[in-house]
Ligand SMILES: COc1cc(-c2[o+]c3cc(O)cc([O-])c3cc2O[C@@H]2O[C@H](CO)[C@H](O)[C@H](O)[C@H]2O)cc(OC)c1O
């Protein structure tokens with residue numbers, strides 16, 4: 001009989017698809033040829049993500065790894081009338097339920113596991129029906145996982161909107177959490193995205209395990225709290241496998257990227273890198289504040305500035321290439337010539353963070369961006385915008401200590417005044433005490449991340465445990 005397969009069900013999106021494929025590939029390698037990987041591809045919902053995913057699949061197929069195969073699921077109707085990205089993706093996933101079931105039942109080999117994304121709780125029901133172990137690949141932090149697991153309890157304990165409650169929120173293993181640090185999803189309990197979060201927290205208890213893109217060294221106390229059942233009111237939670245940082249590095253380009261060539265002629269640790277993730281478009285009011293801060297700070301910078309998306313519906317917002325003359329204040333490019341580069345399209349973020357000239361990173365706090373920054377020991381100025389990013393920013397500042405906090409007005413669409421950004425940039429790059437501490441911590445985290453994934457390191461050991469568990473769980477699925 002053919003070897004057992006691990007079925008992956010990834011969600012499209014830069015921070016979701018590749019880390020999950022990378023984790024699958026590592027599982028393949030770790031099993032020493034005992035497992036194969038089957039990736040179920042849901043049609044991506046935007047032209048941009050369609051092109052990205054097609055390119056990534058092509059690259060994987062061309063890489064000659066035989067034991068990974070891709071199967072396209074049929075298209076489903078896109079939901080309408082949703083109140084947020086989480087509900088939208090979950091509803092797409094629900095529509096794909098029968099397709100996922102049919103695809104798994106149609107496999108001619110034992111199935112070792114179904115691994116789904118953070119949004120795919122409906123697919124856990126499919127794995128249960130088929131008797132296949134169901135794992136959640138969690139592309140964000142263990143702290144966010146702890147909050148999700150704790151959310152049904154919080155929902156019962158707190159009667160008012162979280163922002164109206166007195167005091168702080170207790171998440172075992174974390175410092176007291178101010179309500180202002182909660183994910184956007186938790187800030188309006190009347191919205192159906194809030195219900196998504198609570199039911200996801202409940203549904204996760206049905207998983208066989210959580211594969212989390214973090215390392216024990218980064219989030220030890222919160223991982224211990226989950227393992228002890230302290231986030232789930234004493235009920236043992238599914239096992240957590242902290243296997244990160246899982247970062248995928250595409251093959252180096254034949255010619256260095258223009259951003260990298262520009263960095264090559266800058267002094268060490270002198271450049272502030274500004275990038276707001278794969279969806280990172282900012283409105284003109286924020287662009288003006290950043291430009292003013294960068295101009296006045298006198299520091300060097302590399303700023304990825306994207307144009308407005310063509311389609312602004314949830315899940316469809318791919319930024320476009322920026323027309324810099326239209327977006328930037330008049331005279332900005334001339335005044336900062338020589339010490340600043342504004343890049344209007346997607347930039348090679350990992351190559352940039354790896355460069356010795358980069359001394360700090362203004363990030364929207366997507367978890368992948370955070371891991372990449374830690375991996376290269378770059379301290380951070382957190383400017384979260386959406387989703388779980390405020391909570392990630394809290395983790396960076398209060399728990400990991402690798403960031404200089406930025407004061408922002410969340411009620412004004414996460415507005416940061418130019419003077420505040422200028423202060424924080426000067427602290428980070430200009431030798432302030434806060435900046436010094438963040439730099440020191442970032443260097444510590446870099447060492448910890450690299451140690452975790454070495455042979456015998458905490459993430460390597462977690463990975464071996466996971467691979468062994470998965471191998472043992474393989475079942476033959478009855479075809480209906
Ligand atoms: C897939 O496309 C998008 C995903 C998100 C999104 O939303 C979200 C909402 C929550 O209530 C909790 C979350 O943890 C969460 C996560 C999330 O995805 C992104 O995860 C990345 C990690 O791989 C990264 O950390 C990003 O910052 C998260 O946003 C949101 C979104 O648009 C706002 C998407 O298009």
Ligand SMILES: O=c1ccn([C@@H]2O[C@H](COP(=O)(O)OP(=O)(O)O)[C@@H](O)[C@H]2O)c(=O)[nH]1
Nearest residue numbers: 014015277278279346347349366367368369
């Ligand atoms: O101009 C860009 C913007 C983003 N990214 C990459 O896209 C991913 C973004 O993931 P993250 O979780 O940080 O945020 P998201 O984009 O999902 O909000 C990271 O790997 C970044 O390196 C990139 O390479 N270039």
